[in-house]
Amino acid sequence: MNLSELSIKRPVLAVVCSIVIIIFGAIGYTFLGVREYPAIDPAVVNVNTSYLGANAEIIEQQITEPLEKTVNGVEGVKSITSSSAQGSSNINVEFELGVDLEKAANDVREKVSQASPNLPQDIDAPPTVYKQDSDSDPIIFMQMQSNRRTLLDLTDYAENIVQERLQTINGVSSVNIFGQRISMRIWFDPVRLAAYQLTIDDVRNALDRENIELPGGKVRGSNTELTVKAYGKLTTEDDFNNLIISQDAGRIIRLKDVGYAILGPENEESTTRKNNIKSVNLALVAQPGSNQVAIADEVYKRLEVIKGSA
Numbered sequence: 001m002n003l004s005e006l007s008i009k010r011p012v013l014a015v016v017c018s019i020v021i022i023i024f025g026a027i028g029y030t031f032l033g034v035r036e037y038p039a040i041d042p043a044v045v046n047v048n049t050s051y052l053g054a055n056a057e058i059i060e061q062q063i064t065e066p067l068e069k070t071v072n073g074v075e076g077v078k079s080i081t082s083s084s085a086q087g088s089s090n091i092n093v094e095f096e097l098g099v100d101l102e103k104a105a106n107d108v109r110e111k112v113s114q115a116s117p118n119l120p121q122d123i124d125a126p127p128t129v130y131k132q133d134s135d136s137d138p139i140i141f142m143q144m145q146s147n148r149r150t151l152l153d154l155t156d157y158a159e160n161i162v163q164e165r166l167q168t169i170n171g172v173s174s175v176n177i178f179g180q181r182i183s184m185r186i187w188f189d190p191v192r193l194a195a196y197q198l199t200i201d202d203v204r205n206a207l208d209r210e211n212i213e214l215p216g217g218k219v220r221g222s223n224t225e226l227t228v229k230a231y232g233k234l235t236t237e238d239d240f241n242n243l244i245i246s247q248d249a250g251r252i253i254r255l256k257d258v259g260y261a262i263l264g265p266e267n268e269e270s271t272t273r274k275n276n277i278k279s280v281n282l283a284l285v286a287q288p289g290s291n292q293v294a295i296a297d298e299v300y301k302r303l304e305v306i307k308g309s310a
Helices: 003-009 011-031 056-071 101-118 151-167 190-195 200-210 237-241 292-309
Strands: 044-050 077-085 088-095 128-131 140-144 172-178 182-188 215-220 225-229 244-247 252-254 259-265 272-274 277-286
Touching (some): 044 056, 044 101, 056 077, 056 101, 088 101, 140 292, 151 182, 151 277, 182 190, 182 237, 237 259
Antiparallel strands (some): 044 128, 077 088, 140 277, 182 259, 215 225, 244 252, 272 277
């Protein structure tokens, strides 16, 4: 007896089944999360290594290729893709379907540990191995531009205003900002450094020694107790320019004698543009299982409020 014959002979049963299907459909439409693609966690492991100052060719020869050869011996590897850039190496290891992600990550960590002695000894840190989460991909990319604010001011506005308002949306995991953050940049005159018989390491040691804030303890009296705070952090350009690099019985050498400090962007090597205008990028990441359509609708509503108050 097939389904059509059963429905004709038992109409009440067919009606009840149709009603149940409609009820479950309404429940699913109301409560289930909505996303563009199904929730799939592929077994992908990432190996990242930082080696500041090295060019892409050195990164590829001394870091990427040795790690690739070692990781290739892990069981269940489907493909390996890598990229070598200025100062960093990135390797993505994709495994076959059905491979346990935890076991795959542990196997990759073991292989990377075996290859670590063959890597340059002066790399910034040991290679980092972590599992790639499919839910960590941003669902919304936005760009901020302004004709009145500089890129540094725009980044500060994005971090202190826009990011805080968007992170409070229900279902939002994080809001990542890609811009130019302000930092203190120090420029040296190599001729002056040589004249004073100083090196960059001497300046670095002076910064580590002087630009530090240590606990000052307490001062106690018969009826009072005061907390002592030692202001050792350098904050302004004048503070850095007047930093003592070296001194002896006859002279004092300050930073301004061999160079100068100035506030500027943390990274001047990369920037983003839209219509040939520099911009700040924002990437919104949703929580696993959240309703991405509802998040996007709320984001657009709050952006209109932010635009009105900017």
